[in-house]
Every structure is written in C-alpha cells, then in structure tokens.
Amino acid sequence: MKLVDLESVEPGQNLGRTIFSANGTVLLSAGVQLTVFMISTLKRLGVTMVYIDDPLYRDVSVEEVLSESTKRAVIQQMSESYEALRSGKSFNTKAISMTVDQLLDDVLQNEAVLVQLTDIRTADNAMYVHAMNVCMMSTLVGMNMGLNMIQLKELAIGALLHDIGKIDAPDSPDRQEGRFHHAWRGFELLKMKREYSLLSAHVAFQHHERIDGTGKPRGIAGDEIHLYAKIAAVANTYDNLLADLSEGRRILPHEALERLNAMSGTQLDRDVLVEFMRIVSVYPNGISVKLSNRQTGVVVGQHRGLPGRPIVRVIDKDGDEAVGAKEIDLAQHTTVFIDSVLV
Missing domain, CATH: 3.90.105.10 (Molybdopterin biosynthesis moea protein, domain 2)
Known part of the structure; x- marks a missing residue:
C-alpha cells in the first residue's frame, strides 16, 4: 500500500x-x-x-505497536468517558484502567516496532486518536528509560487522560492562565480519582510546562517537572505537530522531528527526546520519497536502530508501464540520502 x-x-x-x-x-x-x-x-x-x-x-505493510482490537477498545473507551463527562457524570475509572492494561500488553509485545502513526484522523475521532497516540508513545519512551510496570501504568493512565480538562470547557485566549487552563482542570479532576496515582494526575497537570519555565499553567522549570510529564510533553508535542493543518497540509514525521530537535533543552527535555527519537519512524512505510541520486521511490521497510535510513523501492518504468523494481537499503548504501518527501 x-x-x-x-x-x-x-x-x-x-x-x-x-x-x-x-x-x-x-x-x-x-x-x-x-x-x-x-x-x-x-x-x-x-x-x-x-x-x-x-x-x-501490495506487499508493503505497516508494523503496528497496537492491534486493531486494542485501538478500537481505546477509542471506544475514550469516547464513552468523554461523553460521560460532557453529561455531567463521572467516567468509569476501572474501564479506563483495564483498557490501559490492554494497551500495555500490546506495547510490551511490540516494543521493537517503530512508531509510524498511520491511523487516519477525522474531525470526530481526532481527540481520541491523539490520546491513544500520546499514551502509546509515552509508554514506549518510559520503557526505554527503565520504568517498572507500576510506573508505566501510572504514566500510561496520565498520558491517556492528559487532555481530560478540555472536556466541556475548551480553552480560549482569556482562559489559558492558572486554574482556568485545561491542564489545571485535568489535574483537579484526576486527583479526586482514588483509584489512580496522584502522579498520573500530574501528567495532566504538567504536560504543557517547559524546561525553561515558559510553559503553562504554573511556569515551573527543569527538575520541578515530573519525568512522566516530560515524557508526555514530547509525545503530545509530536502528535500535535502531525495533526497541525496551519500550513494548509499535515506536517510530515521528518518535519515534526526536526521541530522537536529545535526545542531540545529549552522547551522539551533533552534526555527524553533522545529516547523518543529511537522509537519513531522518520519516514513511514508507504510514503513516497526522492533520493539524493535523483531516483524516486516508496519506503517499504524500517531499521529499528536507524529510523532515518529505511528501505526504499524504486520502480523502473517504460513510459507509464512498470518494467522492474529494485530496493535500496539506505542502511547499506551510506552515500544515498532521502532528499525530500513527495506528497
């Protein structure tokens, strides 16, 4: 595909x-x-x-960290939870916890798979897909940073619910400070859930804080920000960049990663970013690219340790008819680079 x-x-x-x-x-x-x-x-x-x-x-597939059944379960549970909150009711904390367990099982089984975020977003599902992506990526980074299972569960719950403060109270220019900020509202909601660790609530509280102290809602900096929140901040920023349509099109993964690198040490934690770069595919399978040797092709394979050096299939054509194909493994052909992405 x-x-x-x-x-x-x-x-x-x-x-x-x-x-x-x-x-x-x-x-x-x-x-x-x-x-x-x-x-x-x-x-x-x-x-x-x-x-x-x-x-x-047709033989090109995208390896997924999460199975389709897990994706359906997460999106459905997030939809039900947010609808409950919009109706003035409480969401089912046990159901969320069980859904997170299912997600963690998938992540543990597929920890070597590079994240490619291939799920198509619509206006209706974007909030839920975003929550799922941030949770999945945060968990992978947490694993790479040596968190134990209890810590991973705390991180995963906080990451999945990091934007819960937005429900029924969207931010506006005059409501983005202090206790009006959705991060503060999310913290106030989650800290009341006795079933969850207070550290999970702090993921919602601090995911918009910045290393240099320029973030929201409290402007804390450096080690004042919990590691869980630093991890979720990177995943949240990356996924938001991929969904950004301000330039008339969606930003592509390699462009988003370049922007993350520009935030290293100022807005985002440098150590977390290093681990994040190891889990994300720079050029997802199926994307068309132009190589430095002027050939064009489609990415068909990945390397876990070299996310920026995928395998590219180049189709030889006679006019409009395909007459042959060859694959260039950029991990082996070290003098060939991806010059640009074709969309």
Whole structure:
C-alpha cells in the first residue's frame, strides 16, 4: 500500500488501511473500493491523506505497536468517558484502567516496532486518536528509560487522560492562565480519582510546562517537572505537530522531528527526546520519497536502530508501464540520502 494525498485519490481505488469513527467502530474498512461519495465524505471529515492499495506495493505493510482490537477498545473507551463527562457524570475509572492494561500488553509485545502513526484522523475521532497516540508513545519512551510496570501504568493512565480538562470547557485566549487552563482542570479532576496515582494526575497537570519555565499553567522549570510529564510533553508535542493543518497540509514525521530537535533543552527535555527519537519512524512505510541520486521511490521497510535510513523501492518504468523494481537499503548504501518527501 501507498500513502497519498486525498486530493489525488480516484474513485475505484481500494483503501489500504481501516479508518475508525469517533466511537471506535469501523468507518471504512481496509480493502473497500472508494466511491465519489466516500472520497467527498472523507474530505468533509477533515481527512487529508490515506493509504491506498497499490498493486506495485501490495506487499508493503505497516508494523503496528497496537492491534486493531486494542485501538478500537481505546477509542471506544475514550469516547464513552468523554461523553460521560460532557453529561455531567463521572467516567468509569476501572474501564479506563483495564483498557490501559490492554494497551500495555500490546506495547510490551511490540516494543521493537517503530512508531509510524498511520491511523487516519477525522474531525470526530481526532481527540481520541491523539490520546491513544500520546499514551502509546509515552509508554514506549518510559520503557526505554527503565520504568517498572507500576510506573508505566501510572504514566500510561496520565498520558491517556492528559487532555481530560478540555472536556466541556475548551480553552480560549482569556482562559489559558492558572486554574482556568485545561491542564489545571485535568489535574483537579484526576486527583479526586482514588483509584489512580496522584502522579498520573500530574501528567495532566504538567504536560504543557517547559524546561525553561515558559510553559503553562504554573511556569515551573527543569527538575520541578515530573519525568512522566516530560515524557508526555514530547509525545503530545509530536502528535500535535502531525495533526497541525496551519500550513494548509499535515506536517510530515521528518518535519515534526526536526521541530522537536529545535526545542531540545529549552522547551522539551533533552534526555527524553533522545529516547523518543529511537522509537519513531522518520519516514513511514508507504510514503513516497526522492533520493539524493535523483531516483524516486516508496519506503517499504524500517531499521529499528536507524529510523532515518529505511528501505526504499524504486520502480523502473517504460513510459507509464512498470518494467522492474529494485530496493535500496539506505542502511547499506551510506552515500544515498532521502532528499525530500513527495506528497
């Protein structure tokens, strides 16, 4: 399969990856033949890029840290919890805890898989996909930093619920200070949950604090910020960058990682960033790239220790007809580099 801009998708092409709705059910299944109506609906929902089943790359798959069943469970549970809060009710803390256990099981089984964040976001599911991504990435970083299982569970719960203070009380320019900030509201809500560690509540409280003291809501700095929150801050910033449409398109992983590096030691913790860079794929499978030797191809494989040096398949063509293919492993061809990403 191949990652393409939705504007270039034509009716009759087959969807390469499942798209989930806001409540965790399947919106469109992988393999479905896209129609004009489906494409228009995806555009209306805010989708900008999708995976397409391309015959030249049908064998290309994306290894996932989380299984589809876990993703559905997390998105569904987040949807139910947020709806409860919007209705003035309490969310089910035990159900959240059990969902986190399921997520942790997947992460432990797939800790060597590079994060590629291939789930398609819509306007309806974006908040839940974001929470899931931040939780999953935070847990992977925590594992790399030597946290034990109790600590990982505390971190995972806090990361999954880090934005819970936004529910039914969105931030506005005059409500982003002190106790009005969603981080403070989230802390006040989570600290009342006796089933959870107070440290989980501090993930919500401090995930917008910055190492140099310029963050919100209290402006604390350095070691005043708990390690869990430092980890969640990096994952949160990265995922928010990928969802950013301010430039008219979604920022790509390699661009987001460059921006994270620019924040190292000032806004984001340097040691956490080092570990984060080891878990994320710079160039996800299925993305089209231009190489320094002027050839173009599609990323088809990854290297755990070298996330910036993937395997690229180059298709030889005679006119519009494919006549052959070769794979260039950038870990082996050390003089060849990815020059740009084609979208």
